[in-house]
Amino acid sequence: MHHITKKIGSELNPNVSVDCVIFGFDLEQLTVLLIDRGEIPSGSRPRMALPGNLIYDNENLDQAANRVLAELTGLENIYLEQVGAFGDPDRIHKESDREWLKTIRAEPEARVITVAYFSLVQMAHYKPQASSFAKNADWIPVNQISELAFDHFEILQEAKEKLKQKIKIQPIGFNLLPEKFTLSQLHRLYESILDKPLDKRNFRRKIQKLDILSSLREKQKGVPHKPSLLYEFNEEKYQELTQTGFDNFGF
Amino acid sequence: MHHITKKIGSELNPNVSVDCVIFGFDLEQLTVLLIDRGEIPSGSRPRMALPGNLIYDNENLDQAANRVLAELTGLENIYLEQVGAFGDPDRIHKESDREWLKTIRAEPEARVITVAYFSLVQMAHYKPQASSFAKNADWIPVNQISELAFDHFEILQEAKEKLKQKIKIQPIGFNLLPEKFTLSQLHRLYESILDKPLDKRNFRRKIQKLDILSSLREKQKGVPHKPSLLYEFNEEKYQELTQTGFDNFGF
DNA sequence: TGGCATAGTGTAAAATTGACACAAAGCTCT
DNA sequence: AGAGCTTTGTGTCAATTTTACACTATGCCA
Known part of the structure; x- marks a missing residue:
């Protein structure tokens, strides 16, 4: 069950x-954090969905x-x-979806427009736990996902595309790494x-x-092969670079 | 006054x-079609705004x-x-804006989220006329615009940026030309x-x-200088090109 | 100590980019 | 008819970037 922080003096829209x-990266492949809606009342609708919620009237979209x-x-x-807004009137067309929505949202009957975002996190910073109040969430490799609830699969496709374009212009991939x-890890990430x-x-x-990388005088430990040198992203160097109007990483 | 096509069985959201x-292109510079809100009741708010309207509950965003x-x-x-969704709760903060909104929209008091789009048209295909029911619209060169109503200036900036990025990836500029x-005109457009x-x-x-250009055996007429050869965009050639996974026009 | 797995490194050919200047064509004006 | 104006259209060379490609080094493990 979602934990909704009801704000004083605000209403859900x-x-x-x-x-x-x-998005996350398990050092092998790109993953996405999905929530499992559990057993669905009627039929075999996709169980997995993107995390999301209605917005409050007093917060802006980024805040939401x-x-x-x-x-x-x-x-x-x-x-x-932001990825963009999605708003087919029949976005929520399945009776079972409506049922489920009642459990987390007000007014499941209303036509809902959703604004999609993508975010980049270090997988290590969030380990889903079954016992968490954040219900059943899990990291799923993106290329194992073939369907999602509502129009979430379409949203995922667009998010991937946006990320792909963006990484050609800005080195945002570092947000996915320790x-x-x-x-090699960076290489694999780009691939x-x-x-x-x-x-x-x-x-x-x-x-x-x-x-824009700082080499550390430090090596990997405990790997069963030649250990690699470790690097970190150098924010200052990157700032210098962009100051010159650079915006093309050309992959 | 906007002409709103009220659809049977649908409600404005x-x-x-x-x-x-x-966007348009006058063969010299990039322009944008703005509407003039006319004299504003209280004070000197920007008079120009992007065309827009509330959506109906039975249409999707692209349709709207x-x-x-x-x-x-x-x-x-x-x-x-689509450019994206914009939704600061205080997007519409000026009393005079609210007044004006009443003239075209229901419920000017509500918090409104707007989904911005950019479109590319051949300027010659729409000549604003003062007598048009589409109120006072006009093509304004983008770099002469310094303020707009609501958050429309911000939207314009993002639309320009999106167009800039997109044209590096797809040859969409042809939509702005005859x-x-x-x-030379194409050159000027890219610049x-x-x-x-x-x-x-x-x-x-x-x-x-x-x-992806077809050269025509035809020259400009009536120009006071050496006439240029005319070209047209070749859709088939472009399709061939993209089939190969090409997505980088590299400007 | 040998085997395994991955790290780390260089070069040469081809393609692309960036900088740069002048002759050709058609119009206009006198 | 000719001079002058304006914009078109064109080529080369150097520098940079891209692509393709294979072997040695290092550390762990058995």
Whole structure:
């Protein structure tokens, strides 16, 4: 059951909701945080859905998205970007969906427009727990997802596309990695977001030429092979770079 | 006064509107179709605004945007793309704005979320006329716009940015030009969208290498200088190109 | 100590970019 | 008819970037 922080002097807007595509990276592939709606009354509708909720009349859209994210994961100050608004009148067409909506939302009958966001989090920062009040949430690899409740699958597709475009322009991928990471992990991350293989040497050359990574004098520990050097993202260097009008990472 | 096509069996949704950034190109610079709200009751609020309207409960967002566009210009089947949703609770904060809203919208008091679109039209296809029922609309060069009603200026900025990014990925600029155009006009168009000068020869080389233009055996007439060859956009060639996964026009 | 897995590295050919200047065509004006 | 104006259209060279490609180094494990 969602925990809704009812705000004093505010009302839920029954017509507008926010849904979040929360991306993670398990160092192998891109994942998304989905909630399991459990057994659905009538029939075999998709059980998984994006986390989301109606907005309050006194918060703006970004705030609402941050709230949804914080209510589910407890995380704050997370990279968040709007994907767009989705609003087919028949978005919620299944009787069973309506039933379920009653459990988390007011007025399941109303036509709802949803504003989708995507966010990038370090998977390690949120470990879903069955016992959590944030109901049954779980990290699911994106390419294992073939259906979702409502129009959430469509939203996911657009979020992926937006992320793909965005990462060609800004190095936002670091938000998905631990502070310290290896070039191979970064490489793998780019491959899974862009959904195509990238030549190892060419990738390393290009990323290093950008000069936005700080090499640490530290190696991986406990891996059953040659340990890799660890790097971290250098915010200052990146600022310098963008100051020059640079906006093309060209992958 | 807006002409609202009341649809049978449908209701206006008082919480959600659509606003359109309608781009044109006067062969010199990028322009936007704005409506003049006329004398504003109290004080000197910006008079110009983006065309927009509330949505009906039985139409989806794209339909609503197309409707707004058609109601104002009579044009259909126009390139249209969502910019995003805008929804600060205090979006409509001025008393005079509320007054004006009453003249075109139901429930001006409600908190309204707006979904912004941008569209690309051939300026020649819509000539604003003072006598038109579409009130006082006019093409205004984008870089002459410094303020707009509500949060419309912010919306315009984002629409420009979106267009800028999009044109690097897809050759949508042709929607702003007449069927037959010169390379100089196309050149000028890219410069005004990207907001930076492009070398003439390099631009021509690059655009021609894409091989998505058909050269016509036809020249400009009646220009007081060497007449240019005319070209048209070749949809089939472009399809071939995108089939190969090409998505980088690299300007 | 040998085997396994991944890290890390260089080069050469091809393609792309960026900088740059002048002759050609048609109109207008006298 | 000719001079002058305005914009079109064109090529090259150097620098940079991209692509394709394979072997050695390191540390763990058995």
